Amino acid sequence: MSTRPRRPAKPYRRPRKDPVRILAFEALRAVDERDAYANLVLPPLLAKAREKGELDTRDAALATELVYGTLRWQGTYDAIIADCVDRPLREVDPPVLDVLALGAHQLLGTRIPSHAGVSATVELARVVLGDGRAKFVNAVLRKITADGIGLEGWLDRVAPPYEEDAEEHLGVRHGHPRWIVSALWDALGGGRAGMEDLLTADNERPEVTLVARPGRAGTDELLTGGGVPGRWSPYAVRLAEGGEPGAVAAVREGRAGVQDEGSQLVALALADAPLGDGPDRRWLDGCAGPGGKAALLGALAAQRGAALTAAEKQPHRARLVARALAGNPGPYQVVAADGTRPAWRPGTFDRVLVDVPCTGLGALRRRPEARWRRRPEDLDRFAPLQRGLLERALEAVRVGGVVGYVTCSPHLAETRAVVDDVRKRHPGAELLDARPLLPDMPALGDGPDVQLWPHLHGTDAMYLALLRRTA
Template identity: 80%
Template sequence: MNDQPRRRPAKPHRRPQKDPVRFLAFEALRAVDERDAYANLVLPPLLKKARAKGDFDSRDAALATELVYGTLRRQGTYDAIVAACIDRPLREVDPPVLDVLNMGVHQLLGTRIPTHAAVSASVELARVVLGEGRAKFVNAVLRKVTAHDLDGWVEKVAPAYDEDAEDHLSVVHSHPRWIVSALWDALGGGRAGIEDLLEADNERPEVTLAARPGRSTTDELAEALGEDNSLPGRWSPYAVRMA
């Protein structure tokens, strides 16, 4: 009789599942980094192609758009947060890995996506585009990120304003330091003015439609959009804003 304990059969290796929304967002981020492409020029053709294949509905397109623009908008802040969660200089992290990490950080700190979903979706994306080894690295870093919310991380990673005002504003408002300096010079100094400007510059832009005289009216545009999705233009009587 064999007294040796039976060895359990190894679990079959699960193939990573490709999430079309996050994969498309990753493609757009890589194009911006590799080719110095403009996100607003790269993203629409990718969305159009995905819709033509039947992979996307309007909610998928909205999420992909938020992942791309939100990640890029707060990239400077997210870079500082990732740097605080790793044991190597940020420049030593391969750009594709950093794109997956920053997109994961945006889901954790900049959206209402639940924490477990943000981490698991990011790790799954990493498995697809980076491989199992780097997916483990992404998992470890993002789990560290969950320790604080965005305000907590900013307070932790941004230098004190009194010690280095421009670097503080650069990290807090996710603008390159040279842009902070140029804008501050243009305003003529004063903390409130520069912070208000940098904060406004990070706001999601509104979509504004123009009614061409003789072809349509603002009432027709508002009716087409629906009462809950239209606002009058701020500056022009021919404008309608999408809510």
């Protein structure tokens, strides 16, 4: 018989539930499984956790960082994880990849100590995946931290040299797919420095910007909540970090809203564009959902005695437009109508805004998952719709009236290519110089159209072309 002293068996240790990381994991699964957007999924999850007393303000901030940081750098983290596993990533279950990416972000993208990041992620894996796969997660994360090289070291390891493949090099180092890097570079022009500035700006959390709807709220009222004036729009107020729009009375009451300054500027430019001889009484927002630009245009129209028609194809989005316009002091109507099959007679309107559906590459800092969800073939899907909407808008406006073609994408296939193609079929549409309508803004290019940029203007990458119908 052995004389070695007997040791009591270790008691089974239940996995500890970590509400912050479980919530982050649930948000990532919703994005992956349901093609949901993080900015729509995360707020109700946070609100529910707060109601249950599971999260405080600091916890909510960490959960938000984990979700958005993991999504921004998903492709880069996948490349690092692939270097640490012995099988193709497509053979790893998506929930396991989500846990691994959450762990990689904690280890490489935050100040969380490595031992804490590994431990917390393995505990999460035990809760949501089970003990077997938790061991796999533990092994991979320990490989990520084994050499102590940090994010820069891993980027040097998994990114190809710039001289061999500049787009892939920048894509890996800045968390963007190669095809998007190439497209953004074509639209931006210039050298490596400007491109890196743009990609860096895409990975920064955007400020929350409010719009004071003219005649309904003033910026002074919004500034009392601790905000600062916008850079370019006279109606913009930027909230301080951590500011909550719902805490502002004017926002709760619909007299103000949350709206990127670039979106404000394109609406203001259309409202101020010079018309040919004739009235200025009827305005149209031909793709109005969810209603932010329509609310601003409606308020501006009311001040000038004009009426706004806001058209939206999808009935549920039309209801959002109606909610945004509720309380507008001037005449308006919201119709559920397809802008490619208009319900109005040609030549009806004096000003028409057509903010077309697009890939959304100009708002990647707000919707980081879109960079991994979009594919080059999406451009072919949007192209006929974008051209059709612009053509019908030019038919809807009277001779002398102005159409604003807007898209939240800088991709040349969605901006200048669309405008050039439609103008070939509509020679009676002249391009107006939009730059004077955005006064004091630098780096607006050679015109006559305008492309805004996150790194140059602090806005989403909104595109605007103004076309006046001459015949």
